[in-house]
Amino acid sequence: MSKYLADPTAVIDPGAVIGDGTKIWHFTHIMQGAIVGENCTIGQNVLIASGAQLGVGVKVQNNVSVYTGVICEDDVFLGPSCVFTNVINPRSFISRKDEFRPTRVKKGASIGANATIICGITIGEYAMIGAGAVVTKDVPDYALIVGNPGRQIGWVDKAGDSLEREM
Secondary structure (H helix, E strand, C coil), X not given: CCCCEECCCXXXXXXXXXXXXXXECCCCEECCCCEECCCCEECCCCEECCCCEECCCCEECCCCEECCCEXXXXXXXXXXXXXXXXXXXXXXXXXXXXHCCCEEECCCCXXXXXXXXXXXXXXXXXXXXXXXXXXXXXXXXXXXXXXXXXXXXXXXXXXXXXXXXXX
């Protein structure tokens, strides 16, 4: 039996897998089939959808929806109100659930507040996505991405500090 802490307002569906030491805060919904690793922190008003996966030590800040097909490896940081998509061309009158494109956020990467991650890409290890960036293509390991559309302006080290390297 998993040992985790969940606020009484959180909804955890039967069949959700939650690792030991994880903390789940107010008004969060973890759906059946979602996988949340050990020692994660899930903020307020978060959705972890069926088929989404969070590794060990992931921090999800308030107002984030982690949709089906999103995989966050260990030690990923998801900033407040960052957004993932899972269909490239949504229409309310067309069901495209069989067209979900997977998105992978690799170990140690950070996504800033209000950033948007377009589906079907990979964000590299320890990459840093700036607040408000719109990421439309794969991101290399340790890259620093800002703007709309997101563009690489430099490199960061494992601690997230900017490096003086030529691109």
